[in-house]
Amino acid sequence: MxxxxxxxxxxxxxxxxxxxxxxxxxxxxxxxxxxxxxxxxxxxxxxxxxxxxxxxxxxxxxxxxxxxxxxxxxxxxxxxxxxxxxxxxxxxxxxxxxxxxxxxxxxxxxxxxxxxxxxxxxxxxxxxxxxxxxxxxxxxxxTPVMFYNKDAMKKAGLDPNQPPQTWTELADMSQKIIDADAATCGFTTGWPSWVQIENMSAWHDKPIATQANGFGGLSTELTINSDFQVGHMQNLADWQEDRIFVYGGRRGDSNPLFMNSECWAVMNSSAYYDTFAEGTNFEWGVTKLPYYANEVKEPQNSIIxxxxxxxxxxxxxxxxxxxxxxxxxxxxxxxxxxxxxxxxxxxxxxxxxxxxxxxxxxxxKPGKEVAVQQLTLNPPTANSKGLRLGNFVQVRDIIEQEMENIFVGKKTPQKGLDDAVTQGNKLLRKFESAND
Amino acid sequence: MRPATASTSNALTFTSLRLPSLETLAAWLLALIWIFPLLYAFWAAFHPPAFMVTFDLTAPLTLSNIIDAWTQAPFARYYLNTFALVTGVVLAQFVVCTLAGFAFARFPIPGKNLLFMLVLIQLFVFPEVLIVENYRIASELGLIDTLTGVGLPYVASAFGIFLLRQTFKTIPRELEDAARIEGCGWMAILWKVYVPLAKPTYLAYGLVSISHHWNNFLWPLVVTNSVESRPLTVGLGVFSAPETGVNWATVSAATLLSIAPLLVAFLLFQRQFVQSFLRSGIR
Amino acid sequence: MHKNVTFKNPWLPYLLVLPQMAVTIVFFIWPAAQALKQSFLVEDAFGLSSEFVWFDNFVALFTDPAYYEVMINTALFSIGVTVVTMVVAMLLAVMADGVLRGKRTYQLLLTWPYAVAPAVAGVLWLFLFNPSNGVLALALRTIGYNWNHYLNGEQAMALVITAAAWPRIAYNFIFFLAALQSIPRSLIEAAAIDGAGPARRFFSVMFPLLSPTTFFLVVVNLVYAFFETFGVIHTVTQGGPGTATEILVYKVFKDGFIGLDLGSSAAQSVVLMVIVIGLTAIQFKYIERKVQY
The missing domain is CATH 3.40.190.10 (Periplasmic binding protein-like II)
Structure with missing residues (x-):
């Protein structure tokens, strides 16, 4: 003193x-x-x-x-x-x-x-x-974007300037690339909850929680066990069987799969742009996240x-x-x-x-603009403004745990996401009671 | 739990359970596998980053990772801080633990066992749990962003007290009595009789304590704000930024730079270390 | 027998323990008491509003199936670390006992990893086993074994056990080697003359003589696995995949430090402290006996 x-x-x-x-x-x-x-x-x-x-x-x-x-x-x-x-x-x-x-x-x-x-x-x-x-x-x-390996596309006889726009195209191209031996796996993802649940929902204008994703009040509840998210998890799990999708861990842990040309595409934060620029020795491009054409005519906007x-x-x-x-x-x-x-x-x-x-x-720096284009694609709706959920660090952790349980085959997509909702809601209630 | 001698039985000589040369080789091979993680860290630190991803033994050697790591952080300052911190902590621990260990070993204090239990429980309490409270206390003492703040909570080491108490207890009273007859006070007795006889314990404890504080991370990170007070480990933290990915080559280099002094210390003091380690039943 | 009273000043012992007690009270007892208090509260992270909820935090803990999973993980992990550590250490010690040339170098190699902190050990093992660019992961793949500890809970558990055991084996090795070297050679020779093979010699003669060391090591290794392996888990798996490698100590850190749920985290530390007191009592008793003997 x-x-x-x-x-x-x-x-x-x-x-x-x-x-x-x-x-x-x-x-x-x-x-x-x-x-x-x-x-x-x-x-x-x-x-x-x-x-x-x-x-x-x-x-x-x-x-x-x-x-x-x-x-x-x-x-x-x-x-x-x-x-x-x-x-x-x-x-x-x-x-x-x-x-x-x-x-x-x-x-x-x-x-x-x-x-x-x-x-x-x-x-x-x-x-x-x-x-x-x-x-x-x-x-x-x-915001998450998709980085893809142009050399691998060329090797498989695909036009590197026509990257996939929908999930169906992504899956088809991945299969072709694997068949042509241009890569050993299709695509992978980083930050699993942020990219595949939070952003995919916003991208398709689907809510991830009630009360306008939590913006409306503390009494919000998760809705990520609805048909859209369950269907998407089911697809990812199915694609795993043919190595069209490979799970590579949380955060940036999956990046090496892309950087050493095992997977030809990775969906991850645009913040990794320079990491890839330095760490790869093949030609790559950046494109928007894929969407389901049967769900929406065109995607909404991604979240940050x-x-x-x-x-x-x-x-x-x-x-x-x-x-x-x-x-x-x-x-x-x-x-x-x-x-x-x-x-x-x-x-x-x-x-x-x-x-x-x-x-x-x-x-x-080609491709650096994709992130902005994706964010500004449409004026944000209640489902795509972002999310405001308490204890979300832990909630996200739970979602990722359950996603891992799904990918490893321990739980069905419905069961995994149901469990994520049940456990996540508990944390949301706890936050509500500590902050009211 | 099969011993490696299982395959040959003619190995026995009259002096020991000696292994034949084939198995000596096996023993060496095992030892190499054993330290493989360290070897690999050396390998990664001295090769270009590209060869981290595409593994290739013919990769050229380079010092650039080490240089990168060295220039990206004020390492000289961090070494100095860590050195000052570790020296300060260990010396303070010696003094505090010697006094307390002496008291616990040689004095009848009412409720001594209870007090001692209280000291011991600390051995197992996870310091990170108390971080929020400790931060508040450090702040009230004006110790935020100082090396004193980094080191002070560790000065009353339960482990050190426990060890020194055990050692002091094994020292024969007759030595103390002899000193007393010569007219020594408690301080002289402690200094002339107990401390010299506990030398191996000090050495062993000192080494363990050094390696622990050399590598401590979370508390120093929380309690310091500036280059002037940050130890090596916290300084290294800037290399792994999960948001942008981790450059493993640089991380390996930085990791090596940080543990190298300890590895060298182990080389130099290995024999003393092992011996005193055994003598004091250190954990 | 000597009486304990050997110095005149009755205050002296208190003076001697004073510096230690002062630091302990300020940086341990006081914060621990605060943690105890916290375990009865529900509070926001900034401490702006708090509510006394009696045992709600504990009830929530013990009605949460996830907490039991974590307990099972902890048991698996601790036993795994202890067994791996001791088996490997004993194997190495038996070999070192036999190596005559270059004995010092050999011992040095085996004790070296002790200089590496658990967290750093974690990083080193992660380098080796990263599924996409770790040397050992790639080697496993070439022989047809798919290594991906990001997805496979058993592999993740094996990895954290290995990484946690690695620096620890050095320590166990030293003890086993010393114990082996103190076994009278004549005993082993006698067994050999009776026609016992090396395995028999080991199990019937040497192993029983190692049992005091073994028991001591079991206790200290369990304590290590329980409380000092936080750094390994944190650097290698962060408790994942799922909660496959989440252990009690890591959950305290995760809920309190990352999740800012101070009440639950404090309740968990209280549970841990109770476990600790139990373990301490056992260990204290055992070590006391050993030293006095």
Whole structure:
């Protein structure tokens, strides 16, 4: 304690003399190259002015970052800004005393014009209140797309510029490619629940939970055991028998299957674009997720993953001014363009997307635009805005466990998804009772 | 549980249950398989990333993974932090545990067994469970983002106290009495009689403790915010970013960089380690 | 016999344990008491609202079939780690006992993995067994065995057992080797002269003499498997596929740290602590006896 006081005294003495910049702490979960890109952006901001000094701190993966920030909040050591992944949204927005909603922050620090208007609908809608106000600042957003091996298509006599659009085409082409020995398996998927349940449902305009996917209230219940999702799981399970589909694990664990040419296609986050660019030695392309032509005429829109920046309560006004100032910089078209062009994340404002087109980014990095096209394909409906479910980290875990049970043949698709719903609903009720 | 000698019975000599050369070979082969994971890590660290995915023994050697890992993080600083942390923790543990172990071994304290049980239970409690509370306490003590904060919770090591108590108990009282006759106080007795006789225990415990704190990850990650206070393991965390995939070649290189000092320490102290290890029944 | 009272100052022992007790109270007893309190609450993650629910968290735990699955996993895993560790360690020790040339190098090789932390060991094994680019997974595939621990629960369990046992075997090896070397040679020779083959010699003469060591190791290995293998599970499988490799300690971490369900997580740690106290009592008793002997 004493040491801290002395340190404060010394610091304030220096501050009087040198007008030290106000420090803004930003805890994030971006390691490796992403972390370096963040450092570069922050350095540019810090050099552009001398009132505030933003200090980015890597706090481990998403769960570690979020949990640490919460522990810090309980100990009154919280940072100003914390990056939270999309599934933590419900937890954060229900922590009324702990968060400082971004729209209020902007209003109160003098930026009266701030609104969700400049952001892509599919991005902003995930993080706004019912009346369209942003609670946190969108930062890194991605969406699942399909990466496919063009060389394998050529080898099987298929036109590499005509990738499959429907699931039927995907299955047929996979069979041809396997028969031609151009690959040993068809397609695989990463983030199983996010891609094959959450996004597939939105893509076909089907709900995954009641109460508008949870946006309408805490009493929401999962609906992923309905015919559409069960049918899709049944198909995946059937395709497994001929290795048209191969399950390769959660998160990015299945990527190597694609990267060493075992599977000719992988559905995974657009954020992996640069990983594939570096790690493969064959020609590949990016295309939209497949859809079931017998379910819909055309797909709806996909939903995002990634993270937003939340502002935590408990700091003084001068510091919040700095946060607001930094947020404006982060949302600028230039900053967003820099972020988009250096990572696999989508440009989250319309202005940044236009800038990217203007500067011909997609000529040098073909396929990078697919993610944005997919997100903006149609104006989001209640089923495709995203989802807002409490305890969703665990719920997703349960869904993935049950998907694994289905793929391994332990349970039928109906039974697996029924069980996922039963267990998931328990967690939703628990969240409801802890937050009402 | 068949011993490897099962196939030949003429192996026995009059001095030992000696294995024939064929089986010596088998023993060596087994040992190589045994450390294969380490060998493979070396292999992965010194080959280009492309050869991680397409396995090929003729792949060219490279130092670039090591260089990548080295330049992507301020390793020198992290080594320094880890070194300072581990030294500080181990020294503090020696002092605290010696005093407590001495008291538990040689003094009648009312309720001693209960107190000692309380110490022992810590051996098994999973520190991650208490992280939220510990964070709050560290913050109230002003220890967030300091090396002291990283190390302090581990200073009262139940394991260390247990070991030293056991060792002290085996030391004959006559030695203590002799020292007392020479007019030594408790401090001198502890310092001149007990500590020197417990040297192997200190060595063994020190090594175990070093390897544990060298590799500790979650608590340091949570409690530190800056390069100045982060140990090696946390610094390495930035290499595996699941969102963007993991570059295994770099991870192997970074992993090797982080465990190399320990591997070398084991090479140097292996004999002492094994001996003291046995003498103190360490876990 | 000596009496314990040998120093005049009655406060001295308390002074001696004071630093240790201070740290223990601040960083262990106090937080543990908080965990106990937490186990009776339902609270949001930020601690903004909380409700006292008596034993609801415990009831929910024990009526959840998943919790029993995790208990069974824990039993399988612990027994697996203990058996694999001890069988391999004993085999290696018997071989090392026979290797005369280069004995030091041989022992060094076998004790080296002890320098590797469980979490790092997990990473190393994961390198080898990644279904699509792990060297050993590929080798298995070439001989026609399909390795995919992301999907196959038994394989995943085998992998975490191997990864957890690996650094541990080194430790067991040292004990077995020492025990073997302390067996009087004349006993083995006598058995050999009676015409006993190596297997018979091992089981009828050597093994019974190893039993005190074996018993000690069983206890410490079980405790290790129970409580110190978190790092392995976390790096290798995160409890998957399904919940095939989820063990009690990992569930505490998953529900509390990842899922932010502090009440249930605290209730689970209370259950664990009860188990721990039981185990500690047993071990304490046994080790006490051994040392006094």
């Amino acid at each position: 004493l040491r801290k006081t002395v340190a404060t005294l010394v610091l304030s003495a220096i501050a009087v003399q040198a007008q030290a910049a106000q420090e803004i702490q930003w805890w994030h979960a971006l390691g490796g190259q992403l972390g370096e890109t963040v450092e570069k952006m922050v350095a540019e901001y810090n050099n552009s002015q001398d009132v505030y000094e933003v200090k980015p701190v890597y706090k481990g993966n998403y769960t570690e970052t979020m949990t640490t920030a919460i522990a810090a909040f309980r100990a009154e050591e919280q940072p100003h800004i914390v990056q939270v992944f999309e599934v933590g949204t419900a937890t954060m927005m229900n922590a009324h005393g702990a968060i400082y909603p971004v729209h209020e922050l902007m209003q109160e620090t003098g930026n009266k014009d701030f609104s969700s208007e400049p952001y892509l609908d599919a991005v902003a809608s995930y993080y706004t209140t019912q009346d369209g106000k942003l609670l946190s600042l969108p930062f890194n957003s991605s 993953g990634g993270a937003t920046l939340w502002v935590l309560n408990g700091h003084d006004e001068a510091e919040y001014k700095g946060v607001a100032d930094f947020f404006e910089y982060l949302s600028s078209a230039e900053a967003q363009y820099f972020w988009h062009s250096n990572t696999g994340y989508v440009p989250i404002t319309d202005a940044a997307f236009e800038l990217a087109e203007e500067r011909n980014l997609y000529a040098s």
